[in-house]
Amino acid sequence: LAYFVHGEGNRSVVSLIVPVEIQNLPSKKILLLPQSPQAQISLRGPSHILSEVARTPYSFKIRIPEEAGNRYETRLQAASLSIPPSVEVTRIDPPQITFVFDNLIEKQLQVEVPRIGSLKKDYRLSEIIAEPATVTARGPQTELDSLTTVNTEQVDLRAITSSQILDLQLELTGKFVEFSPKTVTVNVNVRALTRERRYSGLPVVVLGKDLTEKWEPVPKTVELELSGPRPLVQALDAEEIQVSVEVPTDFVSKVSEDAGYLEKARLPVRVQLPPKVEVVQVNPKEVKLRRESSATTAAQKNTAAQKNAAAQKSK
Structure with missing residues (x-):
């Protein structure tokens, strides 16, 4: 940044902002203050030369003595700028600068995950x-000496209803501290409270391929006891539960070959449920089958017998 003031004749005055560079900062030291050292200089000289000087990137070069410790004060010397002889440095502001250093250290810090709120009542x-559970912190000794942990971003538990994996930033603990890595993976493991629930009168559906006859189960309904996450089980309607038996492909042929097979055969009851919901008990576990036409005939005979009995009583 340059400010020009034209004077008499062919001479001018210019002001420049010049950075201050430390050339030999030890690897085990870190500069705390000033964070961006610089100074303003005023120059007087021929206008055409000052124009060229203003476009040149000058800087004060400072070397720190080994015995300087953590505080070093030095004067800013115009000679270190290598400005052309025809140009006069009339002012340096500030004329001297004080550097504050600290020991640069590395330290392992335990990662902690702060929380907001709490889970819903069913979880x-x-x-x-x-x-990782620990990260490497690098920075000034004065900032790191008292630290043993570092926090991640907060985890809001109020909206969580299942286990989650989150990538979270580490919380900055000072101006100069850096972390490696800068983010961590956080596993939030959540479980739903379980509940058992009983259902009765669930209809059994008969399934099978290429069925030439219609079959009905005996009994037609079952009782069921389920277990699973409380929110799922509480919201599970009986209509969402499918109870079925599968008719084997050779079932009809076996019935034809063996007159007693139909009475002896038992087919396992199958239950289809939402994920995470399990069957505790089904009663009965197996059912028999009978031809739907036979059932209809039996019902008709029973109805006829009842009518006949009623007619006899009325006589």
């Missing part, structure tokens, strides 16, 4: 695990 938090 419990099993654990929160950060990977």
Whole structure:
């Protein structure tokens, strides 16, 4: 940044902002103050030369003595700028500069995951695990000496209803501290409270390929006891549960060959449920089958017998 003031004749005055560079900062030191060292200089000289000087990137070059410790004050010397002899440095502001250093250290910090709120009543938090569990912090000794942990971004538990994997930034603990890595993976393991529930009168559906006859189960309904996450089980309607038996492909031929097979055969009851919901008990576990036409005939005979009995009583 340059400011020109034209004077008499062919001479001018210019002001420049010049950075201050430390050439030999030890690898085990870190500069705390000033964070962006610079100074304003005023120059007087021929206008055409000052125009060229204003476009040249000058800087004060500072070398720190080994015995300087963590504080070093030095004067800014115009001679270190290598400005053309025809140009006069009339002012340096500030004329001197004080550097504040600290020891640069590395330290392992434990990662902690802060939380907001709590889970809904039907859920419990099993654990929160950060990977990696520790990170490397690099920075001034004065900032790191008192630190043993570092926080991630907060995890809001109020909206969580299942286990999640989150990539979270580490929370900055000072102006000069850097972390490696800068983010961690956080596993939030959540489990739903379980509940058992009983259903009765669930109809059994008969399934099978290429059925030439219609069959009905005996009994036609079953009782069922389920277990699973409380929110799922509480919201599960009986209509959403499918109970069925599968008729084997050779079932009809076996019935034809063996007159007693139909009475002896038992088919396992199958239950189709939403994920995470399990069957505790089904009663009965197996059912028999009978031809639907036979059932209809039996019903008709029973109805006829009842009518006949009623007619006899009325006589």
